[in-house]
Amino acid sequence: MRSLAREGGAVARWDVARAARPGRCAGAGLAGFRDLGTGPVAVGLVPRPAVTLVVEFGDGPFSVVDGSGRQHRGSLAAGLVPPGGARLRGEGVTCVEVHLPPPTAFRVLGIRPAELAGGVVPLDALWGRDLARLREQLWAAPSWRERFALTDAVLSDRSGTGPSADPEVARAWHRIVAARGRIRIGELAAEVGWSRGRLWSGFRSQIGLTPKRAAMLVRFRYAAHRLVAGASAAAVAAECGYVDQSPLHHETVAFTGLTPAALAGDPGVTVDDTGWTDPRPGGR
Incomplete structure (x- = not known):
């Protein structure tokens, strides 16, 4: 669960999309979010029982500030219980958000969800060139449907890169x-x-x-x-x-x-x- 609020108290306006059908990556859920308002947005990372990937491809700045004040820029992977007080901050935020059951995340990320320790990890540290290529493709895609298909393809291709859970x-x-x-x-x-x-x-x-x-x-x-x-x-x-x-x-x-x-x-x-x-x- 996330809590999204416009800085200064005004309500943010969002274009929200959800993948209409299951993809090839078992159990993965995909949604798209585009901020249609003006001014910065603050997003509290609230725990949910899924490993969350946020693939951003907007024009504006995008970062996560954790509970200790450290800032992480760009796309991210968040564990089941993000650090207290962590907030995503940005302007003109546009992203595909992916929720992975932990056994699936184990295979897709190449690390155990336990290694995230509930924290936030830059996604490019895990996906490297695959992430850079995906962000370019998402930017060029004309619809959420195509963006979900592109993201699902990457998830499916990477689903064998990590070990399987028992x-x-x-x-x-x-x-x-x-x-x-x-x-x-x-x-x-x-x-x-x-x-x-x-x-x-x-x-x-x-x-x-x-x-x-x-x-x-x-x-x-x-x-x-x-x-x-x-x-x-x-x-x-x-x-x-x-x-x-x-x-x-x-x-x-x-x-x-x-x-x-x-x-x-x-x-x-x-x-x-x-x-x-x-x-x-x-x-x-």
Whole structure:
């Protein structure tokens, strides 16, 4: 989930597009964002249960400032839990955003999602000339449909460059997503035929989160989707399996720095949810 807001408080206007059909890269989701307003934009990188790639090809400056104040320029790869306070800043931002389930990201990026450590890595450090070529092609493409096809081709070509996740880890991840995070870890371990300790270790080394933290993140993403759709905090808490509104409030603040009410009313979060209409994060 991202939070987008125009610097100075005015609402940003966005052209938002979503790939109409699945591509060749398993589970990848693609969306396009173009800022139609004037003036700089600040984008908070809020965690979601997917590795996020942002391929920018606009005219204006584009960078990410992390929680420590370090600035990273250009296209990026962000882990499951970006560093607190990280913000994307730019003007005339135009980009294709890709969400990859961690087992798929493992193969496409050539590194384990755990190696991102929840942080932000320049995408050119991972893709080199492939990224430069893709940005040129995206700039020249006349429509989002062509841009999505070009991006999907690169993802497909690179899907064998990295190692594969253990089948048990991949199966457990997709099971967590299918259950919207509402699954007991002992039950999950039994399903894949591993001990709790082995599943815990496999997730930490290959996904970058423990199974419990991954389940919390998936559940939160669905809860955020429901809040933005207009459901009350009480209804969302009941629907998503929280004991009451207090844990929902705690997780929302922990993941986003916003209360549930503020999250639901954030105009940029609404823009993001428009681009990602499927509420099953990481499973696209």
